[in-house]
Amino acid sequence: MEPVSETPTEAADYAALSVAYGTLLAALARSSRGREPIGSTELLPLSAATFALSKLIVHEKVETWLRRPFVEEHPDGKRPRGRRLRYAVGELLNCTRCMGAWSALGLVALRMHSPTAGRAVTTVLAASAGNDVLQSAFSLLCAKANAAHEHEERLGEELREIRAARQAA
Numbered sequence: 001m002e003p004v005s006e007t008p009t010e011a012a013d014y015a016a017l018s019v020a021y022g023t024l025l026a027a028l029a030r031s032s033r034g035r036e037p038i039g040s041t042e043l044l045p046l047s048a049a050t051f052a053l054s055k056l057i058v059h060e061k062v063e064t065w066l067r068r069p070f071v072e073e074h075p076d077g078k079r080p081r082g083r084r085l086r087y088a089v090g091e092l093l094n095c096t097r098c099m100g101a102w103s104a105l106g107l108v109a110l111r112m113h114s115p116t117a118g119r120a121v122t123t124v125l126a127a128s129a130g131n132d133v134l135q136s137a138f139s140l141l142c143a144k145a146n147a148a149h150e151h152e153e154r155l156g157e158e159l160r161e162i163r164a165a166r167q168a169a
Contacts, residue, residue: 007091008083017088024105032112042111042122049107049125052132054099067093 004011038046057063064073070090072081080090092098107125111118 001091007080007087009088010084013085013088016085017092021102021105024109028105028109028112035112036115038108038111042119045122045126046104046107046111048129049122050100050104051096052125052129053103053107054096055132056128057103058093058096058099 004014057066067073067078067090070081070086070093071078078094080087080094082090092102107118107122110121
């Protein structure tokens, strides 16, 4: 991450984002008084849902419309667009960890204020995160199997070359 002095932003731009987040967090804390608390068993699904939502916003093609005003996307990568607050928002929309904090805030707010809808959304996004894990594991397994097969083929070819060299001698 580049220091503020090397970006077209000011510290006040980041402060504005921090104040907005802090205000929303404080409002959620205040408005959650007397509501059904979120149990510890919901933490893992909420974490998985937060991962899936932040990944969706930051990386997926379907959310390009959301990023476009703030992020320039090229085949060789993405970079924030504009100056000041627009650039700072572009940085936020380029970072899954940063977007995760905002996603968690939204998901927890939904869960606190509409528990049924919150659980439904969390379940869908957590299942999506589970799918990501399974897809990654499957891809890794296939890559390892392919690498092992290629290694086996190379060894077989080397063995054939050694046998041919012995017979020729």
